[in-house]
Amino acid sequence: MMHQRQLLLPSPSECGELDKRAASIVPVSRLMENAGRAVARAVRQHAAPCRVLVLCGPGNNGGDGYVAARHLMQAGWSVTVAALAPPRAGGPAAEAAEKWTGPVVPFSASEAGRADIVIDAVFGAGQNRPPSAQIVTVLAAARRIIAVDMLTGVDGATGALLCDLPAAEMTVTFVRLKPGHLLYPGRQYLGEVICADIGMPEALIAEISCLTWRNEPGLWRVPEMTAESHKYTRGVVSLCAGASMPGAARLSAAGARASGAGLVRISAGAQAAAFRLGPPGLIVDAEPLSELLEDERRKVWICGPGLTTDEVGEVLPMLLDAARTVVADAGALGWAAGKPEKLKGVAAITPHLGEFTRLFGKPGSDRLGAAREAAHLLGTVVVLKGPDTIVAAPDGRAAINAHASPALATAGSGDTLSGVIGTMLAAGMTTWDGCCAGVWIHGEAGLRSGAWPIAENFDQHLGAARDAAIQLGK
Ligand SMILES: NC(=O)C1=CN([C@@H]2O[C@H](COP(=O)(O)OP(=O)(O)OC[C@H]3O[C@@H](n4cnc5c(N)ncnc54)[C@H](O)[C@@H]3O)[C@@H](O)[C@H]2O)[C@@H](O)CC1
Numbered sequence: 001m002m003h004q005r006q007l008l009l010p011s012p013s014e015c016g017e018l019d020k021r022a023a024s025i026v027p028v029s030r031l032m033e034n035a036g037r038a039v040a041r042a043v044r045q046h047a048a049p050c051r052v053l054v055l056c057g058p059g060n061n062g063g064d065g066y067v068a069a070r071h072l073m074q075a076g077w078s079v080t081v082a083a084l085a086p087p088r089a090g091g092p093a094a095e096a097a098e099k100w101t102g103p104v105v106p107f108s109a110s111e112a113g114r115a116d117i118v119i120d121a122v123f124g125a126g127q128n129r130p131p132s133a134q135i136v137t138v139l140a141a142a143r144r145i146i147a148v149d150m151l152t153g154v155d156g157a158t159g160a161l162l163c164d165l166p167a168a169e170m171t172v173t174f175v176r177l178k179p180g181h182l183l184y185p186g187r188q189y190l191g192e193v194i195c196a197d198i199g200m201p202e203a204l205i206a207e208i209s210c211l212t213w214r215n216e217p218g219l220w221r222v223p224e225m226t227a228e229s230h231k232y233t234r235g236v237v238s239l240c241a242g243a244s245m246p247g248a249a250r251l252s253a254a255g256a257r258a259s260g261a262g263l264v265r266i267s268a269g270a271q272a273a274a275f276r277l278g279p280p281g282l283i284v285d286a287e288p289l290s291e292l293l294e295d296e297r298r299k300v301w302i303c304g305p306g307l308t309t310d311e312v313g314e315v316l317p318m319l320l321d322a323a324r325t326v327v328a329d330a331g332a333l334g335w336a337a338g339k340p341e342k343l344k345g346v347a348a349i350t351p352h353l354g355e356f357t358r359l360f361g362k363p364g365s366d367r368l369g370a371a372r373e374a375a376h377l378l379g380t381v382v383v384l385k386g387p388d389t390i391v392a393a394p395d396g397r398a399a400i401n402a403h404a405s406p407a408l409a410t411a412g413s414g415d416t417l418s419g420v421i422g423t424m425l426a427a428g429m430t431t432w433d434g435c436c437a438g439v440w441i442h443g444e445a446g447l448r449s450g451a452w453p454i455a456e457n458f459d460q461h462l463g464a465a466r467d468a469a470i471q472l473g474k
């Protein structure tokens with residue numbers, strides 16, 4: 001099992017905090033030596049010996065570059081170094097630069113174009129503004145790039161691009177991945193991302209004030225089935241269905257059932273006859289919602305898939321008045337467009353980027369920060385869906401999900417997700433844990449669904465996906 005601490009994604013500033021604390025225990029120069037050696041090792045495993053140019057910036061990222069250059073030269077590779085600016089005198093990077101005895105060439109596009117591989121050690125965690133045009137031109141001339149810690153031009157906190165960039169083939173980072181390694185658009189420029197151990201004391205990592213994690217089993221635990229399980233302990237999920245889009249509610253219900261809910265009931269009102277033509281295991285209720293809400297065992301409700309904004313306006317306030325745990329999606333998000341405070345009281349919202357924008361305005365280049373702010377504003381867990389789904393809690397915690405497949409980008413997939421999340425909440429998970437687990441299980445089902453699945457195909461993999469989450473979380 002991955003320990004929560006192993007899943008931490010410290011931001012560059014939190015890494016700075018870590019470096020400062022570490023300095024009194026392990027000399028930075030030793031960490032740098034380990035980092036540079038790890039880069040050299042990764043390069044040697046990745047490519048056959050060839051001409052390498054190491055681009056070194058003035059900070060510790062550049063320091064790692066000098067160390068990597070020395071180790072590659074010692075391994076018999078043909079290596080040159082180009083410095084953007086000399087390292088700060090007396091610092092660990094200057095010490096590393098002094099130990100470089102190989103050739104130094106100008107920091108130029110022509111040198112970059114001559115090399116078979118360019119190692120980018122210009123800026124890493126210290127990147128705080130867009131790289132200059134000179135740096136952009138030099139990187140653009142490279143045939144193959146391997147980045148140290150983070151590709152120069154990608155914001156490690158947000159994954160935002162700070163300039164036009166060529167893509168790296170590989171990025172070698174240290175200690176832990178950073179949010180920018182998982183968040184788009186940056187993620188698609190980093191190639192394979194390798195995280196090397198450089199001897200950072202684990203106890204120190206536990207001390208930093210980081211509230212961002214990679215979404216994997218171990219961050220949460222999904223309830224298992226036991227001999228005493230019955231349908232009410234497995235959990236009851238209820239949904240509101242509308243008149244015009246029955247498919248979405250049915251997909252959501254199917255997602256809830258296939259991911260292990262004990263009982264899934266759909267409040268279909270006048271449409272009950274139509275829903276009864278569907279799968280026999282889905283219980284269809286025709287009674288008014290007010291009557292259904294008298295059953296206190298029906299705690300968790302999904303509201304939005306297949307509902308018009310008018311229909312949401314009728315049912316969502318009733319669910320909230322009855323203090324139900326509500327997962328709001330689709331129509332419910334449209335109902336609150338521009339007035340997100342209408343959603344106060346729901347447990348979780350699951351917007352895609354368009355729905356998020358209609359609720360809160362454009363998130364800009366920092367979607368992680370925007371999701372956190374929205375969660376804080378509403379007191380609600382926000383699941384900002386995408387290829388790098390972000391789950392943000394009102395208390396500042398956030399998880400980034402990289403465990404997914406582009407195959408999930410198909411109509412109805414989001415309805416399925418709301419059902420899976422409903423099941424996790426009905427099984428007794430906290431809202432944040434349940435949303436994180438639901439997103440992972442949905443991603444796992446997507447990964448098991450082959451290349452071009454339709455939303456209905458995910459269902460058949462949800463049970464196995466939940467099992468995988470249970471096993472990996474042990
Ligand atoms: N996490 C760790 O414990 C370790 C980190 N190490 C390395 O240290 C790096 C961080 O080092 P630094 O904090 O020195 O930061 P950088 O080396 O990324 O940047 C150095 C300085 O460059 C300046 N700068 C940033 N963006 C610029 C721009 N666009 N144009 C011009 N100047 C710019 C800033 O003033 C910054 O402080 C990491 O990325 C990693 O490679 C390693 O040496 C080993 C240990």
Ligand SMILES: [K+]
Nearest residue numbers: 120123148150
């Ligand atoms: K770099």
